[in-house]
Amino acid sequence: MNIDCWYKPIWKASFALIVAAGVLAAPLGVGTASAQALLLPVGEPKLDPSHTAAKTDDPYTGKGIKVAVIDSGADMEHPLLKDRIVKAHDFVEGDEYPQDEKGHGTHVAGIVAQQAPGASLLIYRAVAPEGHEFTSTIVEAMQRAIEDGARVINLSLHSDIDAPDEPLSRAIADAASKGVVVVNSSGNAGEKLWSITAPGLVEDVITVGAATLPTYEPTLSKNDRSIRLISDRNTPAFPKHGSADVVFVSGDSPRVITQKQHQGKWIVVRTPSSSVTSYYEAACRAKASGILFYQDGKVEWEPGINIHNEQDHRLIPAATISPQGATMLKQGKSAVWQWGEEQRSRMSAMSSRGPAVGTWLMKPDLVAPGIDVRSSMPRDLYEQGYGNMSGSSMAVPYVSAAAAIILEAHPEWTPAMVKSALMTSADKLTDNNGSEYPYHAQGSGLVNIDKALDAHTFLQPTALTYGVVGSESCGTKKEQTFQVTNRTAQEITYQVTLSSEARKWDISYPASITLQPGETVRVPVVWDLTTLKETGILTGSLQLTNGTELLRIPFQLIHGSGHYPLLTGWFADDQLLTPNGDKHKSIRFHYYLPGDADRMIITASRIDIGKKAEVEYLLFNKPNPTNGLHAYEWNGTDVTGRKLPDGLYNLKSKAFADGRSEMKDDQIIYIDREAPRATFMKAKAERGVVQGTVQDMMLTLDYAVRPMFRIASGNKQPALIDVKWSTSNTGDWKSVRFNEDKRMFYVSLVGSGLKKGKHNIFVRMEDAAGNVQIQKTQVNI
Numbered sequence: 001m002n003i004d005c006w007y008k009p010i011w012k013a014s015f016a017l018i019v020a021a022g023v024l025a026a027p028l029g030v031g032t033a034s035a036q037a038l039l040l041p042v043g044e045p046k047l048d049p050s051h052t053a054a055k056t057d058d059p060y061t062g063k064g065i066k067v068a069v070i071d072s073g074a075d076m077e078h079p080l081l082k083d084r085i086v087k088a089h090d091f092v093e094g095d096e097y098p099q100d101e102k103g104h105g106t107h108v109a110g111i112v113a114q115q116a117p118g119a120s121l122l123i124y125r126a127v128a129p130e131g132h133e134f135t136s137t138i139v140e141a142m143q144r145a146i147e148d149g150a151r152v153i154n155l156s157l158h159s160d161i162d163a164p165d166e167p168l169s170r171a172i173a174d175a176a177s178k179g180v181v182v183v184n185s186s187g188n189a190g191e192k193l194w195s196i197t198a199p200g201l202v203e204d205v206i207t208v209g210a211a212t213l214p215t216y217e218p219t220l221s222k223n224d225r226s227i228r229l230i231s232d233r234n235t236p237a238f239p240k241h242g243s244a245d246v247v248f249v250s251g252d253s254p255r256v257i258t259q260k261q262h263q264g265k266w267i268v269v270r271t272p273s274s275s276v277t278s279y280y281e282a283a284c285r286a287k288a289s290g291i292l293f294y295q296d297g298k299v300e301w302e303p304g305i306n307i308h309n310e311q312d313h314r315l316i317p318a319a320t321i322s323p324q325g326a327t328m329l330k331q332g333k334s335a336v337w338q339w340g341e342e343q344r345s346r347m348s349a350m351s352s353r354g355p356a357v358g359t360w361l362m363k364p365d366l367v368a369p370g371i372d373v374r375s376s377m378p379r380d381l382y383e384q385g386y387g388n389m390s391g392s393s394m395a396v397p398y399v400s401a402a403a404a405i406i407l408e409a410h411p412e413w414t415p416a417m418v419k420s421a422l423m424t425s426a427d428k429l430t431d432n433n434g435s436e437y438p439y440h441a442q443g444s445g446l447v448n449i450d451k452a453l454d455a456h457t458f459l460q461p462t463a464l465t466y467g468v469v470g471s472e473s474c475g476t477k478k479e480q481t482f483q484v485t486n487r488t489a490q491e492i493t494y495q496v497t498l499s500s501e502a503r504k505w506d507i508s509y510p511a512s513i514t515l516q517p518g519e520t521v522r523v524p525v526v527w528d529l530t531t532l533k534e535t536g537i538l539t540g541s542l543q544l545t546n547g548t549e550l551l552r553i554p555f556q557l558i559h560g561s562g563h564y565p566l567l568t569g570w571f572a573d574d575q576l577l578t579p580n581g582d583k584h585k586s587i588r589f590h591y592y593l594p595g596d597a598d599r600m601i602i603t604a605s606r607i608d609i610g611k612k613a614e615v616e617y618l619l620f621n622k623p624n625p626t627n628g629l630h631a632y633e634w635n636g637t638d639v640t641g642r643k644l645p646d647g648l649y650n651l652k653s654k655a656f657a658d659g660r661s662e663m664k665d666d667q668i669i670y671i672d673r674e675a676p677r678a679t680f681m682k683a684k685a686e687r688g689v690v691q692g693t694v695q696d697m698m699l700t701l702d703y704a705v706r707p708m709f710r711i712a713s714g715n716k717q718p719a720l721i722d723v724k725w726s727t728s729n730t731g732d733w734k735s736v737r738f739n740e741d742k743r744m745f746y747v748s749l750v751g752s753g754l755k756k757g758k759h760n761i762f763v764r765m766e767d768a769a770g771n772v773q774i775q776k777t778q779v780n781i
Contacts, residue, residue: 061118062404067152068145071105073098073125075378088123098125110376115401139171154400155184156393158197163569163592164358169199176204181403181415185392186364187352201356210351210370210392220337228432229319232303239339254282263287290317294326322432354440358594362463364443370395402449420458425451458485464555486515494544502540535560567655570664575708577671581770597657600625608648675773676765685779688750729762
C-alpha cells in the first residue's frame with residue numbers, strides 16, 4: 001500500500017488535515033465595563049532566543065522527541081512502526097513485547113508516526129483486550145514513560161473512576177511538573193453536556209475532541225447568500241457548478257414524490273431520520289436529480305441512508321441542510337441557486353461535550369481530526385495492515401504529534417506553553433449556519449500547527465472559570481486572573497475587549513496590556529454579579545488584539561443550581577464478592593459528588609431471578625455527604641447487617657441535592673458464598689465408576705460470571721468448577737474429568753490399584769469463587 005496516497009503531514013496547514021473551515025468572530029466592539037485594572041508583573045523577563053520556526057523552509061518532524069503511546073500495545077513489526085519504536089513494555093503480561101490484540105493502540109501509534117515522522121515511539125501496553133482500563137496500570141506506564149525520556153504522553157483512553165481527583169489525574173499533574181506534555185481524549189459520549197470523562201477534566205492535560213477530516217462539501221449560493229450541505233457518503237457526488245431546480249415536498253408519506261412532478265428536480269423535504277431512506281428510495285424511483293433533508297431544530301446531522309445496492313444506476317445525491325438553510329431556499333426559490341463546494345471540517349456528533357464536572361473548567365481544549373481516520377492496524381487482525389477508525393481517541397495523536405513538532409522547534413517550552421500555543425492558534429470551526437460551534441463542543445478550535453509554531457505570546461491559564469455560583473451569591477464580585485508572557489525582543493501592546501455575547505454582563509478588565517520584551521504580567525478579570533439575572537452555563541471571551549493578531553481568553557460561569565450533574569465517578573473496583581476464596585472478600589465502590597449533597601444512597605437489585613421476586617436492598621445511606629471523591633468498602637451486607645443472598649446484582653447509586661436527584665446504575669456484581677454440591681449415580685458406583693452431576697449457581701450464571709472471572713484472572717480462562725477424588729478427605733487428590741456444559745463428572749477406578757470390594761471415595765469440588773465442598777460416596781471394585 002502506498003501510504004503517501006492518504007498521508008498528509010500535519011504541518012501543511014493550508015489544505016491538509018488541520019485546515020479550518022471556520023470564520024473568526026465578528027468585528028470587535030466596546031465592552032460594557034472596561035475599567036482599567038492593575039497589571040501585575042510576574043517573575044523575571046525571559047526571552048526566547050530560539051524562536052526560528054518562521055525562518056526555515058524545512059518542516060519540523062518531531063525529530064529527537066519521544067512520544068509515549070499508552071494503550072492496548074502495538075503491532076511491533078508493522079512497517080510503519082517497527083523502525084520508530086525505541087522502547088516498549090507490556091504492563092498487562094509483564095514482558096517487553098506489547099503486541100496489540102485490539103487494534104486500538106496500533107492505530108493510534110500509526111497516526112503519531114504519520115504526523116510526526118521524525119519522532120520516536122515508546123509503546124506501553126496498559127489496556128487488556130477486555131475489561132476495565134485499569135488506572136493503576138496506566139499510572140505505572142506513565143511513570144515508566146517519564147523514566148524513559150518521553151516528552152509527550154498520548155492517552156487515548158479514560159480512567160476507571162470518572163472524577164477529577166482520581167489517581168490518573170494526579171499522575172498527569174506529576175508528569176506536567178516534570179516537563180511532559182500529556183494529551184487525552186474527551187470521550188465519545190455525544191452531544192450531551194458534561195460528558196467529558198476523566199482524566200480529561202483537569203488543567204494539566206490537553207483534552208482533545210473529535211472533528212471530521214477536511215472534506216469538500218456541496219454548497220448552494222445566490223448573490224451573497226450561501227447554504228451548506230452535509231452529503232451522504234454512500235450516495236453519488238453533488239454537482240460542482242450549474243443551477244439547482246428546487247422543489248419543496250410536503251406530506252406525511254414518501255408517496256407524495258412522483259415521477260410526473262419531480263423528475264429532474266432537487267427535492268427538499270422535512271422528515272425525521274427514521275424516514276430518510278424511504279424518502280430517498282421514492283426520489284430515486286421518481287428520477288429526481290437529488291434530495292435534501294432537514295429537521296426542525298437540528299442544525300447538523302448526517303443522512304445515514306441505508307442503501308441496499310450501491311451499484312444501482314438510479315441512485316441520486318442526498319444531503320442534509322439546516323432549517324435556516326431550508327428557509328433561505330424557500331424564500332429565494334424563484335431565484336437561481338448555483339452549485340459549488342467548500343473544504344471544511346465539522347464537529348463530530350459523537351465527540352463528548354464539556355464543561356468539566358467538578359473542576360468547572362472549559363473543556364475540551366481543542367479538537368483534531370478523529371472521524372474515519374486511516375492508520376496502521378495489526379496485520380494478524382487486518383490483512384492489509386491498515387484500516388479506518390473513528391473517535392476522540394484518533395484525534396489525540398494528531399495533537400500529540402503537533403506537540404512533538406513544537407518541542408523539536410522549541411525544546412525549552414514548558415507543557416503550559418505548548419498548551420497555550422496550540423489553543424491560541426487553533427482555528428474556530430463553524431456549523432451549517434456559519435455560526436461558531438460553542439466552546440463546550442470545539443474548545444478553542446481545530447489544531448493548526450503552523451500558527452502554533454509561531455506563537456510568541458503565552459497565556460496561563462488559557463481559559464478562565466468562575467465556577468458554580470448559586471442565587472445566594474448574587475451581589476458579590478468574583479475575580480479570576482491570567483498571565484500573559486511576551487517571548488519576543490519587542491514591546492507588544494494588546495487592546496482588550498469583550499466578545500459580543502459577553503457585553504451584556506458587568507465584567508471589568510484592563511483596556512490594554514503592554515508587555516516589555518520577556519515580561520510576564522498578571523491580568524485580573526472581575527465579574528460583578530450584582531445585576532446578573534441570567535442563569536445557566538454562561539460563556540464569553542476576552543479578545544486581545546495587536547494589529548491583525550487576535551488572542552482569545554474564553555471564560556465561563558455556571559449560575560444557579562440544576563445546571564450540572566450531581567453524581568459521577570460511580571465505579572466498582574471488582575465485580576466479584578467471594579469471601580470464602582483467597583481474593584474478592586469485599587468490593588470497594590467509588591463515587592464523586594461535584595457539590596455537597598443532601599443524601600447519597602446505594603441499592604442492589606437481584607437480576608438473575610424473575611421480576612416478581614426481585615427485592616431491592618439498601619446498602620448505603622449517608623446524609624449530607626460533602627463534595628469530592630468518596631470510597632465505600634462493602635462486605636456484602638445491607639444497612640441492617642443482613643447478608644445478601646448469592647446471585648447476580650445490579651447496583652445503583654443515587655444522589656439528592658437542590659430538590660433534584662441523579663442515579664447511576666451500570667455496576668453489575670456477583671456474590672457467591674455457597675459451595676458446589678454433587679449428586680452421585682449409584683448404578684455407576686456398583687461398576688467402579690464415580691460419576692455424578694454438580695449443582696452450583698456459577699454454572700447456571702456462567703454467561704455473566706465467566707467473563708468476570710476471566711477479567712479478574714488477567715484474561716485467562718479459569719475453570720468454574722474443579723473436581724478431584726481421593727480415598728481420604730485429607731489425602732492425595734487426583735483430578736476428575738468434568739464437563740461444565742453437562743455439569744457432569746466421571747472417573748473410572750477400575751484398574752486404579754484399589755482392591756476388590758467396597759471403598760469410601762471422597763470427592764472434592766471447588767468453584768472459582770474458592771468455595772469448597774467434600775462429599776463421600778462408595779464404589780464397588
